[in-house]
Amino acid sequence: MKLTKGGGMYVASTLLLGVSAVNTGNNLLFLIVAAMLAFMAITGVLGWLNIRGLALSVHLPDEVYAGTDTFLSITLENRKRYLPSFLIRVGVLGGSTSFLLVEKNRPQSGSLLLSFPVRGPLQLAEASISSPFPVNFFVRAASLPIRQECTVFPAPRALPVPAPGGKPDAGESAAIAAAGYDGDLAKISDYRGGEPLKLIHWRLSAKHEEFKVKELTATAAEPLLLDLDLIPGRDLEQRLSFGTFLVNRLVKGGRPVGLKLGERVITPGSTRSHRLKLLTELANYGKN
Incomplete structure (x- = not known):
């Protein structure tokens, strides 16, 4: 629970009136302090109930690249028996999105923008929810498990691609058969x-x-085997970035592509699932 600026002033005023009531013995001040404490207690219970009974699920796209903004889809569900939830903020890894009203049996969807700086396996264990409801005196927060896993691919960096005819690919937007x-x-x-x-x-x-x-x-292009050790680059991370770009560009262009990672060889293929497999291999290379 976090005390807001308005809540701090309210608590300070309550304490000041309480001290004044004790020192003066004024019954009216006692009644005012009691009413303020009762209001604080009621809003506290309502705020506690507001963030209870919520379930959260998240979904990441199939392709997540390091250093690239990625939309994370969020679905928030209210599983309380009667009460709706108001002014809910969901936070994941520094990003956040808000839901004004979440009614029972009416899941609400939203999205937030995240960027993952490092390639490799990623586990999202939990998300935070918070709300200033019913009055902005206290912000109550809790954690919800999400248990979402994905693989962050290396950040793609452009590299000239040899076309089947031997001419460098200039990056045209449309492929020419x-x-x-x-x-x-x-x-x-x-x-x-x-x-x-x-x-x-x-x-x-x-x-x-x-x-x-x-x-x-023309018939399909000759299969190509990319050797990570032969891809130019000043270090491993740059070679992986170039390799990611080459895999995406060539496979999307219809050319079968394979990978040679040290002594391991992955045979060429041209399907989307094969492309994602190659990207996963590049993302996990050197992580084990």
């Missing part, structure tokens, strides 16, 4: 000469004066 001969149909275009006969669209060409050819996308 390379032309090929064995992929999916991309579009129909005019015959320019030099295209293989198998690419000529004979049925469509019969309806036009010029030959029409099928343009196909």
Whole structure:
């Protein structure tokens, strides 16, 4: 319980009137002091009941990166039998969010912004709740267990990415599919000469004066194995940050990527679950 500035003045006034009542024997002062003490007791009980019977659950996104602001979703539920809760503030690791009213069987959702400075496993054991209700004399607080676990990935740092054709990736916002001969149909275009006969669209060409050819996308890029020891960087943390960026950029671009961490080798893959597995390996590297 924390005493606010207004609460301190109220307590000081009550004590001053109490001393005056004792010294003067004035019954009116005794009645005023008794009323003030009764008010303090009633508000204390109401404030205590206000933060009881609450349950809290939190949810972190699948991807949490060190040094990056992350939204933590919070759901607050009132499990008291009758009374609602008012003016509830929830705090987690220095961040906080407020709920004006939490009624029974009507969970309220909110979010707060957190930043985790260090990569690796993270455990959120408990959160704090507090409230100045019913009057801002005392702020009552309690702790609620949340038991939330996640892995904080290394902070990604940009590094030039080699494209399948050997040219450096300049960071375009949209991926451009390379032309090929064995992929999916991309579009129909005019015959320019030099295209293989198998690419000529004979049925469509019969309806036009010029030959029409099928343009196909290139087949999947060659799998890539990233060796952490060969990634440039002044220290391990910077190499892990570069590795995180490379894994995200390449896998999202459709290229199968694997990892070599010392003597351990993780075979290439291109699914989202595989990407998260690689990021988890990078986050936990050297932590055990």
